[in-house]
Amino acid sequence: MTPLESFLTEMREQPCFGAELVDAIETVHRTMEVEARTNKNTREFLRGVEWIISRKDKSLVDRFDALLKMTSFETPVVAGMCVLTNWSN
Numbered sequence: 001m002t003p004l005e006s007f008l009t010e011m012r013e014q015p016c017f018g019a020e021l022v023d024a025i026e027t028v029h030r031t032m033e034v035e036a037r038t039n040k041n042t043r044e045f046l047r048g049v050e051w052i053i054s055r056k057d058k059s060l061v062d063r064f065d066a067l068l069k070m071t072s073f074e075t076p077v078v079a080g081m082c083v084l085t086n087w088s089n
Contacts, residue, residue: 003054004029010060051081058087 001009008026011017029049036043052066066085082089 003050006056007053007063014060048081048084052085055087 004026008022011022011025012019029046032042032046036046048070049067052063052070055063058066066087070084081087
């Protein structure tokens, strides 16, 4: 199971997440995977997303907070994911 599939399965197991939200996240991720084939920035962004969502030692809330932090900048940011999330590797 890929990190995305595991993350979506975890979300589907929680009644607070509606099926529409989970489906939308999956659609956006799949669309970005296509874009990442030809766009280095998208590819690096997805690497960060996958690092965050694969962290099963963190709660869904913690992972969503990290994703929010990662996407809240208006300009590109060069920082290691451990620094950005304040999580150890």
